[in-house]
Amino acid sequence: xxxxxxxxxxxxxxxxxxxxxxxxxxxxxxxxxxxxxxxxxxxxxxxxxxxxxxxxxxxxxxxxxxxxxxxxxxxxxxxxxxxxxxxxxxxxxxxxxxxxxxxxxxxxxxxxxxxxxxxxxxxxxxxxxxxxxxxxxxxxxxxxxxxxxxxxxxxxxxxxxxxxxxxxxxxxxxxxxxxxxxxxxxxxxxxxxxxxxxxxxxxxxxxxxxxxxxxxxxxxxxxxxxxxxxxxxxxxxxxxxxxxxxxxxxxxxxxxxxxxxxxxxxxxxxxxxxxxxxxxxxxxxxxxxxxxxxxxxxxxxx
Numbered sequence: 001x002x003x004x005x006x007x008x009x010x011x012x013x014x015x016x017x018x019x020x021x022x023x024x025x026x027x028x029x030x031x032x033x034x035x036x037x038x039x040x041x042x043x044x045x046x047x048x049x050x051x052x053x054x055x056x057x058x059x060x061x062x063x064x065x066x067x068x069x070x071x072x073x074x075x076x077x078x079x080x081x082x083x084x085x086x087x088x089x090x091x092x093x094x095x096x097x098x099x100x101x102x103x104x105x106x107x108x109x110x111x112x113x114x115x116x117x118x119x120x121x122x123x124x125x126x127x128x129x130x131x132x133x134x135x136x137x138x139x140x141x142x143x144x145x146x147x148x149x150x151x152x153x154x155x156x157x158x159x160x161x162x163x164x165x166x167x168x169x170x171x172x173x174x175x176x177x178x179x180x181x182x183x184x185x186x187x188x189x190x191x192x193x194x195x196x197x198x199x200x201x202x203x204x205x206x207x208x209x210x211x212x213x214x215x216x217x218x219x220x221x222x223x224x225x226x227x228x229x230x231x232x233x234x235x236x237x238x239x240x241x242x243x244x245x246x247x248x249x250x251x252x253x254x255x256x257x258x259x260x261x262x263x264x265x266x267x268x269x270x271x272x273x274x275x276x277x278x279x280x281x282x283x284x285x286x287x288x289x290x291x292x293x294x295x296x297x298x299x300x301x302x
Contacts, residue, residue, distance in 0.1 A: 009126040014091050016079055016120035027121050034108025034119060038176035041070035044104040045234070045271045047124055053096035055124075057088055057103050058301065059271065062234045067105055070172045076109050079120050091124050100127035102272050108175065127272070144273045145297065147288060148193040149280035150207075152257060153183050159199040159254055162229035170229030180208035194268055194276070199228075204255040210268035211236035213275070214255050215292055217264065224252035235269045235300050242299035265292045274302035 011023045021027065033039035043063045049055040064081050071078035079087075084105060095101065101124050108119040162170035183195045196212060197205040204212050204223055211233035214221045220243050225232045243250040260266055265288060266278045275296040277288045 009097050011123055011125045012091050012095055013121060013123045014087050016083060016087055019087075019090055020094060023123075028108075028119065029111055031112040032108055032119055033110060033112060034106070034175050036112065037109075038174065038178070039074070040076065040106065040108030040119075040175040041067060041074060041173050042104060042106045042175060043067040043070070043173055044102055046127075047092070047095065047101040047103045049095060049098050049101065051098050053098065055092040055095045055101075057092060059234050059238070060085070060088060060103075062237075063105070063271070066173065066232065066234065067107065070174070071107055073166070073169055073172045074109070074174075076107060076118055077116075078107055078118070084120075084122075087120075087122050091122055095124050097126055101125060102127060106175070144193065144276040145302070146277075147279035148268065148276045149191070150194050150196050150268065150278045151187050151190050151192045151282055152196050152198050153186065154200060155197045155205055157199060157229075158201045159203045159205075160227040161199075163227035168229060170227075171225055171231050173231050177208075183208050192280070196268070196278075196281075198257050202257055203228075204257055204260070206230050206233070207268045207270075209272075210270040210276070212255070213239060213267045213269055213296060214260065214263050215265045215289075215296070216259070216262070218248055220248050220250040221253055221255050222250075223255060228254075233270070235271045235274075238301060239269060239275075239296060239299040243295075246295075246299070261286070263287065265289050265296070267293070267296050269296070269300055275300050 013023050014020045015027050028035055043066055045063045046058050047055055064084050068078055103124050105122045110117045110119050162168050187195045195208055199205060206212055212223060222236050223230055240250045260281060266286060267275045269275045277293045278286045279288045280286055
């Protein structure tokens with residue numbers, strides 16, 4: 001494939017109905033609703049490639065389930081799981097770079113001037129190039145697993161803002177990420193690595209690209225979906241299930257921001273970088289227990 005990124009590892013791109021295409025070949029038109037309105041959805045997960053060059057996408061079906069739910073909420077006629085899996089398998093068969101990479105699946109409503117034909121494509125990008133320096137979310141994922149600094153930013157709504165309001169698209173992984181990107185730029189301006197969104201009534205939400213895990217005395221908590229409008233996190237669910245199987249008390253509940261300073265540990269987790277322990281919150285040191293960090297990372301599959 002052409003279009004090698006800095007560092008020498010070329011990304012891979014595949015378009016539904018066309019298969020693999022050169023990475024620098026345009027796949028969207030000027031009138032695509034995903035470009036002009038952010039009208040679409042996406043999902044992403046980690047790709048792990050062993051030393052022999054065999055690549056696998058982790059929790060792929062769970063991410064396809066979430067993508068299908070997003071598409072349904074947007075009333076977009078989504079490809080079937082089998083169609084997505086076939087496209088992903090084509091990418092994985094052509095990807096041989098050992099280590100970690102990011103698989104992204106993108107679905108838009110398609111062309112404004114040619115309605116009724118959604119655009120669907122997928123890409124694999126080497127982990128070290130998924131978020132270039134100077135861009136939101138560009139922090140080194142491997143460094144993030146050792147610890148990050150975070151600022152809290154209000155999302156401007158209460159914890160139950162999405163109750164009974166499906167048109168607000170709570171739980172949809174929309175292409176409209178401009179607020180998330182703006183929040184991460186604000187974090188950078190404040191000298192921090194990432195953001196924890198909060199509600200106007202004082203509860204934790206999630207990060208721009210991550211879910212939150214709070215542990216206090218072997219009691220694990222994470223923010224629920226539903227009325228909060230949060231996207232269900234595959235990685236958070238994986239952590240919760242593994243913790244429960246290991247004998248922990250783990251629950252989905254509203255977490256007061258005021259509980260965080262006294263917690264044994266707080267992590268932002270996602271499928272790309274795993275579990276990132278927060279060592280500094282709003283400029284103040286936050287406890288980080290190495291034992292707990294190892295446990296959360298193991299539960300997350302890292």
